[in-house]
Amino acid sequence: MSIATRSVPRTIGAHAILLTYTVIALFPVILVIMNSFKSRAGIFGAPLTPPTPKTFDLIGYTTVIGQGDFIHYFQNSLVVTVASLFFVLLFGAMAAFALSEYRFRGNSLMGLYLALGIMIPIRLGTVAILQLMVASGLVNTLTALILVYTAQGLPLAVFILSEFMKQVSDDLKNAGRIDGLSEYTIFFRLVLPLVRPSMATVAVFTMIPIWNDLWFPLILAPSEETKTVTLGAQLFLGQFVTNWNAILAALSLAIMPVLILYVIFSRQLIRGITSGAVK
Amino acid sequence: MGSLNIENVKKAFGPVEVLKGINLEVNDGEFVVFVGPSGCGKSTLLRVIAGLEDSTSGRVVIDGEDVSATPPAKRGIAMVFQTYALYPHLTVKNNMGLGLKQAGTPAAEIERRIGIASSMLSLEPYLERRPAELSGGQRQRVAIGRAVVREPKLFLFDEPLSNLDAALRVNTRLEIAQLHRRLKATMIYVTHDQVEAMTLADKIVVLNAGRIEQIGGPMELYNSPANEFVAGFIGSPKMNFVDGARLGETAKTIGVRPEHLTVDPKSGAWKGTVVHAEHLGADTNLYLDCEKAGLITVRIFGVYDAEPGATLYATPDPAKTYRFGVDGKVLK
Numbered sequence: 001m002s003i004a005t006r007s008v009p010r011t012i013g014a015h016a017i018l019l020t021y022t023v024i025a026l027f028p029v030i031l032v033i034m035n036s037f038k039s040r041a042g043i044f045g046a047p048l049t050p051p052t053p054k055t056f057d058l059i060g061y062t063t064v065i066g067q068g069d070f071i072h073y074f075q076n077s078l079v080v081t082v083a084s085l086f087f088v089l090l091f092g093a094m095a096a097f098a099l100s101e102y103r104f105r106g107n108s109l110m111g112l113y114l115a116l117g118i119m120i121p122i123r124l125g126t127v128a129i130l131q132l133m134v135a136s137g138l139v140n141t142l143t144a145l146i147l148v149y150t151a152q153g154l155p156l157a158v159f160i161l162s163e164f165m166k167q168v169s170d171d172l173k174n175a176g177r178i179d180g181l182s183e184y185t186i187f188f189r190l191v192l193p194l195v196r197p198s199m200a201t202v203a204v205f206t207m208i209p210i211w212n213d214l215w216f217p218l219i220l221a222p223s224e225e226t227k228t229v230t231l232g233a234q235l236f237l238g239q240f241v242t243n244w245n246a247i248l249a250a251l252s253l254a255i256m257p258v259l260i261l262y263v264i265f266s267r268q269l270i271r272g273i274t275s276g277a278v279k
Numbered sequence: 280m281g282s283l284n285i286e287n288v289k290k291a292f293g294p295v296e297v298l299k300g301i302n303l304e305v306n307d308g309e310f311v312v313f314v315g316p317s318g319c320g321k322s323t324l325l326r327v328i329a330g331l332e333d334s335t336s337g338r339v340v341i342d343g344e345d346v347s348a349t350p351p352a353k354r355g356i357a358m359v360f361q362t363y364a365l366y367p368h369l370t371v372k373n374n375m376g377l378g379l380k381q382a383g384t385p386a387a388e389i390e391r392r393i394g395i396a397s398s399m400l401s402l403e404p405y406l407e408r409r410p411a412e413l414s415g416g417q418r419q420r421v422a423i424g425r426a427v428v429r430e431p432k433l434f435l436f437d438e439p440l441s442n443l444d445a446a447l448r449v450n451t452r453l454e455i456a457q458l459h460r461r462l463k464a465t466m467i468y469v470t471h472d473q474v475e476a477m478t479l480a481d482k483i484v485v486l487n488a489g490r491i492e493q494i495g496g497p498m499e500l501y502n503s504p505a506n507e508f509v510a511g512f513i514g515s516p517k518m519n520f521v522d523g524a525r526l527g528e529t530a531k532t533i534g535v536r537p538e539h540l541t542v543d544p545k546s547g548a549w550k551g552t553v554v555h556a557e558h559l560g561a562d563t564n565l566y567l568d569c570e571k572a573g574l575i576t577v578r579i580f581g582v583y584d585a586e587p588g589a590t591l592y593a594t595p596d597p598a599k600t601y602r603f604g605v606d607g608k609v610l611k
Contacts, residue, residue: 179378180352
């Protein structure tokens with residue numbers, strides 16, 4: 001029953017490869033979620049089996065919710081992630097628009113300079129950043145984290161978005177200019193909606209490292225008030241005793257918000273709204 | 280109320296000079312077509328007129344007013360683009376009304392003008408639709424409507440038919456011609472298609488490599504081209520150019536249009552073999568490989584049977600033969 005565009009062995013092969021990959025990718029996540037619902041003895045006795053009535057235990061979740069202010073940590077993580085994401089997308093898109101739309105002296109040099117951050121890890125500058133934050137009195141504030149993450153996310157955002165903005169029809173922007181739209185209106189109303197799929201790509205790439213980061217919260221904002229979820233989960237990691245139930249439960253909970261954000265953005269990735277504008 | 284003067288306009292992108300000093304006068308109500316091969320600077324010239332591009336030097340004067348430093352929205356122009364360039368998030372009605380809204384026109388006046396434009400272009404059933412829900416021809420009509428509602432001094436068309444299929448192109452061409460007759464507005468139209476230029480224009484401006492080669496009415500350019508470039512560009516099929524020396528002439532090049540050649544199987548000026556024949560019904564194009572003149576095209580009205588390989592004699596009409604000098608200019 002092989003039709004011109006399909007052959008059975010090839011279809012099986014493709015599915016086998018993809019399924020294997022899916023299993024490998026999902027394995028650790030499922031392991032974490034599965035074990036978060038088990039008692040301590042269950043986790044160590046048979047880590048690979050799903051919770052049975054005998055091993056099922058919500059002790060991890062009750063610990064997490066009872067001990068430490070996890071709702072607050074979540075809030076902190078969410079504020080930092082969403083705010084950083086907002087600034088990265090806003091400033092990244094603006095810089096990308098300027099680089100792709102206007103001819104000015106040093107344009108390509110500026111583009112290169114803005115993209116340089118992709119190649120240099122921001123963590124190399126940790127000491128200087130800490131000194132800066134101490135000097136400006138921003139240590140132990142969420143602002144410090146938002147500033148650092150915005151800086152961290154911008155290079156990639158500018159790099160990706162300027163490529164996409166070059167593809168937006170010049171005629172459309174010029175039509176706006178002839179109709180008397182300001183450059184800001186052209187940017188926000190005409191160009192941004194057309195590059196929405198690439199904005200979503202950038203958002204996903206930016207969001208995940210920020211949400212998962214342990215380094216900067218630990219250094220810049222370790223206070224109880226400003227702890228993020230990843231930092232909060234460290235509470236249960238001791239030098240001698242580790243509360244695995246609580247850690248696994250905290251991690252399982254931490255997956256949720258980022259998953260929701262991802263679902264929102266990935267819908268944008270798929271939706272094509274450019275049709276009808278040109279051609 | 281829509282004259283245009285272009286005075287010695289030059290435009291350079293870095294070291295590349297795209298416009299090398301353009302002087303042009305367009306009278307009120309004229310339909311002027313800029314035509315030329317790609318890269319000749321015709322679109323750049325249009326964009327300079329629109330104000331989307333600053334000229335390196337020179338002046339653009341609309342209605343006696345120097346607009347060289349005026350932003351596009353304040354120049355009293357409207358432009359129709361090749362890719363339609365409709366706002367994807369707005370309905371047809373809002374697409375047409377946006378420019379007026381930006382200029383602070385009262386809502387009732389906007390409504391009235393949209394009404395007139397949409398009935399003129401038969402767009403009434405589509406006013407509440409978005410561009411994505413329209414066909415290519417409808418989109419281009421919306422783009423034209425968007426220009427019409429602004430009641431500009433100057434309409435600018437940038438290859439508006441290039442994205443349409445052949446049948447729609449003829450229709451839309453007709454609509455634009457009727458629109459010009461009805462509005463009596465000044466229109467400037469850019470195209471690389473000499474058929475569009477010939478059919479629409481009161482005045483054709485032939486551009487080549489950033490310079491104006493010739494300005495004139497369609498028949499003027501056809502009957503008395505100033506130089507070899509214009510002679511070759513205007514008219515289809517293209518004019519035949521024969522090396523003067525091979526014919527024993529003093530001119531560098533001899534030009535004859537395919538329709539000004541006659542063929543005879545027995546005798547004539549240039550003996551040749553038929554390479555290929557194109558039968559179009561109304562006329563027949565023959566490609567002859569001549570001993571003296573090289574490969575030439577002959578256009579015969581009506582049906583003419585000629586097998587490839589057959590021997591034919593082609594004779595040019597001496598009254599309609601052009602002689603070009605070494606510099607490409609016509610010799611008087």
